[in-house]
Amino acid sequence: MSRRKKNFPCGHKGYGQRCHRCAQEQMARNEKQQQKNAWEETFSKDTIDLRPFPKNVVLKARQILTALANQQDYRHFHGKRLRHDRFVITQIPHFKK
Ligand SMILES: [Zn+2]
Structure with missing residues (x-):
């Protein structure tokens, strides 16, 4: 089964339904945001x-x-x-x- 690279709207090229590079970047951003939220959450436990x-x-x-x-x-x-x-x-x- 051969797959063809396609151009995603974001400008990246790749396989699949959506751009994996952007998906990864989005995941990294989410992770960062989650870490930030987790950090802010810890303050509620402080005396x-x-x-x-x-x-x-x-x-x-x-x-x-x-x-x-x-x-x-x-x-x-x-x-x-x-x-x-x-x-x-x-x-x-x-x-x-
Ligand atoms: Zn992309």
């Missing part, structure tokens, strides 16, 4: 609103919050680096209740 903070701060804050939830002493967590994160240190007392 404090971390949305205004950059991703690395958010991730670190969550580690600390998780550690706190596990009854760990925050002073033992990440040692010196933690002291530079005033945001984390100052937020924690409000959520130790």
Whole structure:
């Protein structure tokens, strides 16, 4: 069975009913969007609103919050680096209740 390449409206050439290149690009876009949605979804589970903070701060804050939830002493967590994160240190007392 021989197949012939055809020109799709998007300008690509290929086989089948629709352009696989565009389908792949669309899938990549969807995946990216899903990742973004998934990332935004994670904020609803936080005990404090971390949305205004950059991703690395958010991730670190969550580690600390998780550690706190596990009854760990925050002073033992990440040692010196933690002291530079005033945001984390100052937020924690409000959520130790
Ligand atoms: Zn295409």
